[in-house]
Amino acid sequence: MNSEMNTGSMRIEAVSAYRSIVLCTIVLIALSLWCGHVMGQAEWRPSRNxxxxxxxxxxxxxxxxxxxxxxxxxxxxxxxxxxxxxxxxxxxxxxxxxxxxxxxxxxxxxxxxxxxxxxxxxxxxxxxxxxxxxxxxxxxAEYSAFVVRADSPLTDGKALLAQLVSNPQDVRIALSPGLGNANHIALAMAVKAAGGDVKRLKVVVFPSAPETITALLGGHVDLVVSPASPVLPHLAASTVRILAVSSAQRLPGALAGAPTWRELGADAVYGNWxxxxxxxxxxxxxxxxxxxxxxxxxxxxxxxxxxxxxxxxxxxxxxxxxxxxxxxxxxxxxxxxxxxxxxx
Missing domain, CATH: 3.40.190.150 (Bordetella uptake gene, domain 1)
Incomplete structure (x- = not known):
């Protein structure tokens, strides 16, 4: 009887040991594959042009x-x-x-x-x-500048927003190169933040930013919303003024004098990333x-x-x-x- 019990016990122990070996082997294989996958990915570098x-x-x-x-x-x-x-x-x-x-x-x-x-x-x-x-x-990111002629009756950004909210059709606005671009978004955000209706804005589209400045200087439009670079020569010549910029903080250099919309009370920040x-x-x-x-x-x-x-x-x-x-x-x-x- 004792001999049979010992033999059975030995068989159970052998099966248990075999299962443990199989389980450890599976775990080791899985760990090896996982480590190889992680190490292979972590070492990615370009191998050609x-x-x-x-x-x-x-x-x-x-x-x-x-x-x-x-x-x-x-x-x-x-x-x-x-x-x-x-x-x-x-x-x-x-x-x-x-x-x-x-x-x-x-x-x-x-x-x-x-x-x-x-x-x-x-x-x-x-x-x-x-x-x-x-x-x-x-x-x-590139932010938009809100630009008027030097002799414009719009004296500052607050006056501009007040006009765009109360009488939007009285302000002719030039954008380029199309509706829905970054400049249009920056304009709409500012007007919406001030409580205006963006659908009532009077927007004219030009093929390029320099053409919007030409139209402004010629008196054909009242406001240009544009990236700053085309505006700088005219700003230096004192033929235009920048009433506001669409950045979160003031921009450096020649644009440092232009306030942000946030400074003027309108929570409007947008840049073309x-x-x-x-x-x-x-x-x-x-x-x-x-x-x-x-x-x-x-x-x-x-x-x-x-x-x-x-x-x-x-x-x-x-x-x-x-x-x-x-x-x-x-x-x-x-x-x-x-x-x-x-x-x-």
């Missing part, structure tokens, strides 16, 4: 920005790979968007982008969504890699000098935070476009 994709032709603002990025990356050795600027102009950015998204999951393609990606989709001009790409970083996106489907390590590259890039004196020279505002948002930023921007723009009447 990087393409910086631009939505416009050579010589434009986006192209110049891409070439500045490329120059700094190469000179500072921020990326251990060669890079080229690839211009894909046409279709309101659609050619560039489509080209980048032909390379889903490939972090060797970097798209130069701006707030136009969001606005053009909201108003139905472009089928591409923010979710069709992987945000890598927001690099800077400039950033970089990757194709859809990038991994966390790929996003982390590029976020690190661009965080180091924006800290260089060369980048800071270029931002200041082009009257842009320093605004870096990296990695996954940039995705959250775009989501918040999209919600805000969608609501405002409905108020303007450009979206359903």
């Amino acid at each position: 990087i393409e910086l994709v631009v939505q416009a032709g050579a010589g434009g603002a986006s192209d110049r920005a891409a070439r500045t990025l490329q120059k700094i990356m190469q000179e500072k050795r921020l990326v251990d790979a060669s890079s080229t600027v690839v211009n894909k102009a046409g279709g309101g950015g659609a050619l560039a968007y489509n080209y980048v998204n032909q390379h889903a999951g490939d972090a060797h393609y970097v798209l130069m982008s701006s707030g136009t990606l969001l606005t053009s989709h909201v108003i139905g001009q472009n089928p591409f969504r923010r979710t069709d790409f992987t945000p890598l970083a927001i690099l800077c 400039r950033g970089v996106l990757g194709p859809k489907g990038l991994t966390d390590p790929q996003v982390t890699y590029w976020s690190g590259v661009f965080s180091r890039l924006v800290a260089t004196p060369e980048w800071k000098e270029d931002v200041d020279k082009n009257l842009l505002a320093h605004q870096f948002i990296g990695g996954h935070e940039s995705r959250q930023f775009l989501e918040a921007e999209y919600r805000q723009i969608s609501a405002l476009m409905k108020d303007i009447g450009l979206a359903k």
